[in-house]
Structures are given as C-alpha cells and as structure tokens.
Amino acid sequence: MRKLAGIGLFLLVLYGSLLIANEGARSAENHYNLGRDIGKYGLISLGAGLLIISGGIDLSIGSVVGLSATVLVILLTEKGWSPLLAMLATLLVGCVIGLVHGVLVTKLRVQAFVMTLCGLFIYRGLARWLAGDKAMSLGRGFPAFWRDWLYRSRAVFGLPMSLVILLVIAGVAAVFLHRSVYGRYLSAIGSNERAVRYSGIATDRYKMLAYVLCSVLAAFYGILFVMETNQVQPSSDGNFLELYAIAGAVLGGCSLRGGEGTVVGILIGTAILQLLGNLVLMWGIPSALEYTVIGGALLLGAILDESLRRGEGRRARGAKEGEKEKQEEEQKDHKPA
Amino acid sequence: MAAEHSGEATPAPYLLEARDVSRAFPGVQALDRVRLSLRRGEVLAVVGENGAGKSTLMKILAGVERLDSGTVLLDGRPLRLGGVQEAQRLGIVLIHQELNLAENLDVAGNIFLGREPRRGGFLGLVDKRIYADAEPITRRLGLDSSPRAPVAGLSIGQQQLVEIARALSLDSRVLIMDEPTSSLTQRETDRLFDVIRDLKRGGLSVLYISHRLKEVEEIADRVVVLRDGRNAGELQHDQISHEAMVRLMVGRELKQFFRRTHVPPAGNVPPVLRVERLRLDVGTGQPISFSLRGGEIVCLAGLIGAGRSELAETLFGLRRPLSGEVFLDGRPVRVGSPAEAIAHGVFLLPEDRRSQGLVLEASVKANVTLASLQRVSRLGLINPPRERALARDLCQRLNVHTPSVDKTVGLLSGGNQQKVVLAKWLTRSPRLLIVDEPTRGVDVGAKTEIYGLMDRLAGQGTAILMISSDLEEVLGMSDRVLVMHEGRLAGELPREDLSEEAVMHLATGGGHGS
Ligand SMILES: Nc1ncnc2c1ncn2[C@@H]1O[C@H](COP(=O)(O)OP(=O)(O)OP(=O)(O)O)[C@@H](O)[C@H]1O
Numbered sequence: 001m002r003k004l005a006g007i008g009l010f011l012l013v014l015y016g017s018l019l020i021a022n023e024g025a026r027s028a029e030n031h032y033n034l035g036r037d038i039g040k041y042g043l044i045s046l047g048a049g050l051l052i053i054s055g056g057i058d059l060s061i062g063s064v065v066g067l068s069a070t071v072l073v074i075l076l077t078e079k080g081w082s083p084l085l086a087m088l089a090t091l092l093v094g095c096v097i098g099l100v101h102g103v104l105v106t107k108l109r110v111q112a113f114v115m116t117l118c119g120l121f122i123y124r125g126l127a128r129w130l131a132g133d134k135a136m137s138l139g140r141g142f143p144a145f146w147r148d149w150l151y152r153s154r155a156v157f158g159l160p161m162s163l164v165i166l167l168v169i170a171g172v173a174a175v176f177l178h179r180s181v182y183g184r185y186l187s188a189i190g191s192n193e194r195a196v197r198y199s200g201i202a203t204d205r206y207k208m209l210a211y212v213l214c215s216v217l218a219a220f221y222g223i224l225f226v227m228e229t230n231q232v233q234p235s236s237d238g239n240f241l242e243l244y245a246i247a248g249a250v251l252g253g254c255s256l257r258g259g260e261g262t263v264v265g266i267l268i269g270t271a272i273l274q275l276l277g278n279l280v281l282m283w284g285i286p287s288a289l290e291y292t293v294i295g296g297a298l299l300l301g302a303i304l305d306e307s308l309r310r311g312e313g314r315r316a317r318g319a320k321e322g323e324k325e326k327q328e329e330e331q332k333d334h335k336p337a
Numbered sequence: 338m339a340a341e342h343s344g345e346a347t348p349a350p351y352l353l354e355a356r357d358v359s360r361a362f363p364g365v366q367a368l369d370r371v372r373l374s375l376r377r378g379e380v381l382a383v384v385g386e387n388g389a390g391k392s393t394l395m396k397i398l399a400g401v402e403r404l405d406s407g408t409v410l411l412d413g414r415p416l417r418l419g420g421v422q423e424a425q426r427l428g429i430v431l432i433h434q435e436l437n438l439a440e441n442l443d444v445a446g447n448i449f450l451g452r453e454p455r456r457g458g459f460l461g462l463v464d465k466r467i468y469a470d471a472e473p474i475t476r477r478l479g480l481d482s483s484p485r486a487p488v489a490g491l492s493i494g495q496q497q498l499v500e501i502a503r504a505l506s507l508d509s510r511v512l513i514m515d516e517p518t519s520s521l522t523q524r525e526t527d528r529l530f531d532v533i534r535d536l537k538r539g540g541l542s543v544l545y546i547s548h549r550l551k552e553v554e555e556i557a558d559r560v561v562v563l564r565d566g567r568n569a570g571e572l573q574h575d576q577i578s579h580e581a582m583v584r585l586m587v588g589r590e591l592k593q594f595f596r597r598t599h600v601p602p603a604g605n606v607p608p609v610l611r612v613e614r615l616r617l618d619v620g621t622g623q624p625i626s627f628s629l630r631g632g633e634i635v636c637l638a639g640l641i642g643a644g645r646s647e648l649a650e651t652l653f654g655l656r657r658p659l660s661g662e663v664f665l666d667g668r669p670v671r672v673g674s675p676a677e678a679i680a681h682g683v684f685l686l687p688e689d690r691r692s693q694g695l696v697l698e699a700s701v702k703a704n705v706t707l708a709s710l711q712r713v714s715r716l717g718l719i720n721p722p723r724e725r726a727l728a729r730d731l732c733q734r735l736n737v738h739t740p741s742v743d744k745t746v747g748l749l750s751g752g753n754q755q756k757v758v759l760a761k762w763l764t765r766s767p768r769l770l771i772v773d774e775p776t777r778g779v780d781v782g783a784k785t786e787i788y789g790l791m792d793r794l795a796g797q798g799t800a801i802l803m804i805s806s807d808l809e810e811v812l813g814m815s816d817r818v819l820v821m822h823e824g825r826l827a828g829e830l831p832r833e834d835l836s837e838e839a840v841m842h843l844a845t846g847g848g849h850g851s
C-alpha cells in the first residue's frame with residue numbers, strides 16, 4: 001500500500017512538472033498522445049508484470065511485436081485476408097509463441113531468461129525472413145473501419161482508444177490477479193512454487209498461462225503498431241520494447257524475485273515511464289539523454305524501494321511505545337494478499 | 338559498533354546474563370522483561386509453548402536481533418552486540434531453529450563458510466584442508482555423508498547435523514542450540530548429547546531449546562520456562578520433570594502423553610494402500626512391500642537417511658520409483674504428480690515447512706486456504722469474507738498463535754508455522770495421509786492437538802503413514818511400526834512388540850523383527 005502511494009506521488013510530481021513546462025505540454029494534443037502511448041505500453045507492461053509476478057521473465061516481447069506486426073502486414077497485403085481474420089491470426093501467433101515458452105520452461109526446464117533470450121533472436125530473424133528483409137507498407141493503409149474503431153476513435157469520454165482498451169484489460173487483470181483463485185496461485189507460485197505444487201495445484205498450467213498472456217498482449221501491441229504506422233520495418237520495429245515493458249512493471253512494484261506486484265502499480269509504472277519520455281521532450285532536454293533519464297529514474301526507484309523496506313523493518317522494531325505504528329502496521333496487513 | 342565492557346573485573350557469578358530484556362513486534366510483545374542467567378559449564382534449557390519468545394531471546398543473545406530495552410551481560414559486563422560476527426568473536430554461537438545452509442556448497446564448505454583457510458595469495462583459493470578438518474567433526478556427530486557431498490542432496494536431519502557441526506567448529510564459550518534435534522533420530526540425538534557432555538566438561542555453557550521434554554530431562558542442569566514472553570518459572574536440577582515443565586509452560590496440568598481412542602478395525606479389512614515390490618531411486622534400491630488398512634496409524638521409523646522421506650515422496654508423486662506397483666483401495670495407480678495424488682485422496686504433510694510447505698511471504702490466511710480455495714470461491718472468484726472465516730476457523734482448530742490471519746506467515750514462530758502447514762489439509766478428508774515429522778518444533782499442547790486430529794482421522798477410516806524421529810511419538814501413536822534401514826524395509830513391529838530397543842535394533846541394521 002505504502003509502495004503504491006509512493007509511486008503514485010512520484011507520478012503526480014512528474015505530471016505537475018509537465019504542466020509547468022510550456023504551452024505545448026499542457027495542450028490537449030499532447031495529453032491525447034501521452035494517453036495513447038500509455039495505453040499501448042501499458043499492454044506489454046501488464047503482460048510482463050503478470051509474468052514477473054509468477055516468477056518468470058520475457059525478454060522476447062520486442063521481437064514478438066516485430067514478428068506479429070510483420071505477419072499482420074503480410075496477411076493483409078500479400079494474402080489478402082480479411083482484417084478480422086488477420087488480426088485473430090496475429091493474436092494466435094502470440095498465443096503459440098507464449099505456449100512454446102511455457103512448455104519449454106515448465107516441461108524441459110529451460111531457464112526463462114535463456115528461453116526468451118533465444119526467442120528474442122529467433123523471432124526477429126523470422127520476421128526479417130518472412131518480409132524478405134525489407135520494410136513492408138500496407139499500401140492503402142489499414143482498413144478504415146478497424147483502424148478508426150480500435151485506434152483513432154475517441155468514443156469513450158474523448159479518451160484515446162488504446163487507453164480505453166488498456167483500462168478494460170487492466171480491470172479484468174486486476175480481478176484475475178487480486179480476486180480470483182488463479183491469480184492467487186500465480187503469485188504464490190512466484191514466491192514458492194514448491195509449496196504450491198505440494199498443495200496439489202498444477203503449477204505448470206498457471207506458469208504457461210502467464211507466458212501466453214504476455215505474448216498475446218505483445219501481439220496485440222503489434223496490431224496497434226501497424227494501425228499507427230501503416231507499415232512495418234521487420235529489422236527494427238519493436239526493438240527494446242521488452243525493456244520498456246519490464247521497466248514499467250518493475251517501477252510499478254513488481255519484484256523480479258516473483259510473487260509481488262499489483263495491476264494498479266503496473267499502470268502507474270507505465271505512466272511514469274511515458275511521462276518521463278514526454279518530459280524530456282517538453283523540457284527541451286537533449287533527446288539523446290532520454291534513456292539516461294529513464295535509467296536514472298528506475299535506479300532511484302529501486303533504491304527508494306529497498307530503503308523503504310528496511311525503514312519499515314526498523315520502524316517495526318522500534319514499535320515498542322508507539323501505538324501509532326501498530327495501527328499503521330495493521331493497515332498494511334490489510335492490503336490484498 | 339564495538340562491544341562495550343565497563344565496570345570492574347570481579348569474577349561475575351554468571352557467564353551470560355539477560356536482565357529485563359523486552360522486545361516487541363507489530364501486534365505482539367515477544368519478550369516482556371525476561372531474565373535469564375547462565376553459569377559456566379552449565380546446560381540451561383529454555384522451554385515454552387510455540388511463540389513464547391524462546392527464539393527471539395536467543396537471537397538477541399547472539400546479536401541477530403535487537404532488544405528494545407534491558408541489558409545483556411557477559412562476564413558481568415554489559416554488552417552491546419552489533420552483529421553476529423561480533424557475538425561470535427566474543428564466543429557466543431547460535432544454531433538457528435531453521436536451516437541456513439548454502440545449498441550449492443558441500444558439507445565442508447558449509448561448515449567453514451566465511452572462515453576458509455586460504456591459499457594462493459590474492460587468488461583466495463579455498464584450501465583443501467577443510468575436507469580433512471571437517472571429517473572428525475562430522476564423524477563425532479554421526480553424520481555419515483562425505484564432507485564433499487553437496488548439502489542440497491542431504492536429508493533435513495543430515496542438514497541439521499551440518500549446522501551443528503558448523504557451530505562446533507567455532508571456538509565458543511556459549512553455545513546456543515535452538516531445537517537442534519527437531520529432525521534427528523534417537524541415535525544422532527544420543528551422539529549429540531555425548532558431545533554436549535564433553536564440551537561441558539571443557540567449561541562450555543549451553544543454552545538448549547527443545548519441545549522434546551524427555552531430552553530436556555536428560556540433558557539439562559536447570560530449566561527456565563517462558564510463557565507469552567514472560568518468565569514463568571525456573572526448575573533446579575532435582576525439580577526437573579515432564580509434569581513440572583508442562584505445568585509452568587501451559588499453566589495447567591496436561592496428561593503425560595496422548596492416548597489413542599480409536600482402535601484400528603480388527604480382522605480382514607481390505608487395505609487402503611498396498612505397495613508391491615516398490616524400488617526407490619535411492620539407497621540400495623531393494624524392493625519394498627507393505628500394506629496399510631483404513632483406520633490404522635503406521636509409523637515409518639529409521640535413522641536419518643534411511644529413505645523414509647523418499648518413500649513418502651514417491652507415494653505422493655514427487656519421485657518416480659524404479660519399479661513396483663502401488664494399489665489404492667485395490668486398484669493399481671500411477672501417481673505422477675501431487676495433483677494426481679490428491680485426486681486419489683493421498684495427502685502429504687511435507688518435512689521441510691519452509692521450502693515445501695509455506696509461501697513464506699504470503700499471509701497466514703493465503704497459506705491455510707491455498708489447497709481449498711474452491712470452497713470459498715464461485716466461478717473462480719474468491720469471496721474474501723468467506724475466505725477469512727475459513728482461515729480463522731482453521732487457525733482456531735489448531736490453535737495457531739497469530740495476532741491476525743493477515744500476518745505474514747514467515748514471521749510466525751517455528752511451531753506455529755508447522756501448524757499452518759497442517760491446517761491446510763484440515764478441510765479435506767484423505768484416504769491416505771502421509772505425515773513427515775508432523776510435530777517438528779511443535780509444543781506439547783499443540784502436539785496433543787495434532788495427535789488428536791490424527792486419531793480422529795483414523796477413526797473416520799483414513800489410513801495414516803507417519804514418519805517420525807521422535808521415538809516417544811512413535812511408541813505412543815502407532816498401531817504398527819515399519820523400520821527402514823538404508824532404503825529397504827528392515828522389519829515390522831506390531832504394537833505389542835514395540836519398544837525403544839526393538840526399534841533401534843532394526844533401525845541400525847540389526848536383523849529382522851518378528
Ligand atoms: N521478525 C518478526 N516479525 C514479527 N513478529 C515476530 C518476528 N519474529 C518473531 N515474531 C513473533 O514473536 C513471537 C515469539 O516468537 P519466537 O520465534 O521467539 O517463539 P518461540 O518461542 O521460538 O516459538 P517456537 O517454539 O514455535 O519456535 C511470536 O508471536 C512471533 O510471531
């Protein structure tokens with residue numbers, strides 16, 4: 001709870017400093033773009049976050065985005081598939097990839113880090129090969145109906161559609177993670193898989209589910225990406241996205257040790273990352289420094305998190321006289337498990 | 338921080354003394370003005386129920402935990418301990434209740450961890466001398482694995498011996514042992530006691546914690562009893578008795594030992610479990626055959642490393658047997674995973690609560706309901722009030738001491754953690770319940786509750802296979818005892834032939850029983 005409040009506050013501070021930057025930063029246009037990016041990046045951070053909570057990791061997200069975008073463009077142009085079918089097929093590609101990760105990690109005991117590192121290379125290569133190693137354009141552009149509906153529309157309260165989609169998916173994910181039996185298993189597996197298995201739960205199934213969710217969300221990102229750009233550059237599109245996804249999840253309080261993290265936290269973490277990028281732009285900081293700023297913020301977050309942990313321990317130890325602390329502790333104890 | 342010695346140098350009556358030591362954790366006063374004094378060359382036992390504050394006090398004395406108020410004196414001089422290293426330098430060594438081994442290192446590597454003799458200058462190579470140095474210590478304790486064996490492959494009991502060996506290899510004046518024997522069998526315990534007596538003659542003082550009161554009667558010179566974080570009394574050598582300790586611990590009389598009320602059905606009842614020529618993937622791989630009827634409590638006895646836990650894990654689907662067959666209620670079954678075992682009605686209470694039984698970072702509530710979330714959920718969604726109610730009920734039935742069911746389970750006292758693992762299965766009605774050291778680290782009162790629970794389950798027709806290294810428990814609870822030795826069944830003892838000697842004879846490889 002305290003952690004969430006901390007990153008929430010950080011987000012507000014960042015937002016405040018955006019508002020005082022300049023006219024452009026305050027504009028509706030900038031807000032719209034920011035919202036749209038948060039919506040997109042939130043999807044992959046959510047996938048990465050759920051996986052991290054279950055004790056896994058996925059380094060191939062960017063390549064999966066590249067591959068699925070390539071597949072989608074090929075299906076729409078060269079194969080002439082209907083948009084709906086092509087998009088479903090793209091999601092299916094993500095699903096299969098996730099399943100392969102899950103099976104190899106659980107059944108063949110390949111380490112998740114190694115498995116998805118291999119995936120990072122493999123899918124990038126596949127995408128380039130499928131596209132004949134050149135950029136592909138959608139020609140007439142993405143079928144208008146879908147693009148307008150899924151990407152451009154401001155149907156709900158004038159919010160960018162990708163943000164609306166993210167909020168809906170995050171809502172489902174929050175119920176899944178914090179309220180459902182499966183989410184409980186997932187986070188318990190993240191902290192002690194053995195104890196969960198000994199309780200008679202088919203842990204492999206839940207781990208596979210986390211990999212599938214992560215890759216499907218990456219494929220979905222690929223679809224939105226094609227709608228935005230109307231083309232795909234298989235050799236570079238999606239590069240580094242896994243790092244953004246993981247950074248968002250970690251900033252949002254997911255522990256790489258597994259078992260820890262909330263959906264709200266992941267959303268806040270994503271928003272912080274996007275705001276940082278936007279701030280660099282708006283404050284006129286040389287854009288070359290963008291990565292440095294993000295890396296610095298991440299580091300700061302990690303240090304603060306660790307000292308918060310220790311501070312809590314110390315306070316708890318000094319709690320002899322303080323009824324106040326007791327109450328605080330109790331509040332902390334009542335957070336959702 | 339430096340240890341502060343002050344005051345004059347008159348020989349103090351006590352080597353180590355705790356004066357009015359207090360320590361609070363959120364929601365609990367773990368220690369409330371506790372006093373304790375240890376003479377030179379004395380074995381002082383500290384007993385008390387689960388959560389009474391024993392481990393906390395020991396951790397404070399060894400510099401692991403801080404105290405809120407009070408003083409600790411060494412040689413009559415107040416001592417401010419800044420950490421474990423410093424306590425060790427002053428000669429205070431603690432063997433923790435829970436295992437703390439580096440799983441990737443071998444036995445000798447663990448024993449000398451942090452104090453390895455170096456060679457090769459700045460390269461800091463570990464001198465192979467540690468293997469030769471480790472040998473006598475492990476032999477003295479009866480640890481029969483090689484100093485080069487990786488500890489990850491050792492049983493819990495063997496790992497415990499490694500912990501003890503590490504403490505013995507340190508030069509100490511005060512040796513604090515927090516439940517050192519909780520997974521040792523009679524033979525290793527006897528050896529340990531010989532070692533303790535030796536050390537005592539050499540002037541070493543020992544603080545000894547155990548829930549096996551019989552051991553305390555045997556080894557202690559004096560007993561200090563804690564109850565709810567306070568001093569509840571002290572017994573001089575001639576006052577030490579099981580009854581006296583229990584009276585001070587729980588504040589009322591408790592009968593000597595649990596009595597079974599249910600007798601297993603006589604005559605020709607078909608067995609619940611039949612094991613035919615099962616060959617384990619450990620030891621000599623000799624075939625094992627036995628059967629268990631419903632309502633029967635059968636105990637697997639043997640020394641540590643005899644293959645008892647491995648047999649349990651095989652029946653629960655955690656290990657593949659080399660060959661052989663298992664029948665449940667007459668039907669042959671292949672159990673490939675714990676989930677399948679549970680679907681067949683086979684449940685296991687695992688031996689190592691921390692690594693196999695608990696999600697330590699999660700709450701008590703999440704842990705006790707982990708195996709029965711279906712009961713409190715609809716369409717996959719957990720109903721929080723019902724979950725809370727179920728958790729409260731389960732905790733109450735086993736008397737788990739916790740300020741709230743939301744407390745992180747890893748912060749409970751050892752015995753209470755054990756109760757949480759057991760509570761997990763209370764919602765189910767097993768056909769076959771395998772319990773591996775069910776009362777490890779559990780206090781007398783809770784032991785009685787656990788025995789009562791097993792007795793009730795047996796009364797309902799459950800077959801129970803119990804693994805225990807506590808001979809008193811074996812003798813008191815079992816209808817039959819199967820003794821294992823080096824991965825095979827060494828013999829079987831019916832209730833009427835049960836005696837400590839008979840079990841030990843078979844367990845040490847001494848020929849067949851009746
Ligand atoms: N780090 C901690 N944080 C919060 N509470 C703690 C912590 N350590 C111990 N406690 C609490 O302090 C009380 C005393 O615990 P302690 O481990 O000293 O009991 P114990 O006498 O050793 O019990 P056992 O026989 O079960 O080992 C318990 O209620 C326990 O939950």
Ligand SMILES: [Mg+2]
Nearest residue numbers: 391392434751
């Ligand atoms: Mg203890």
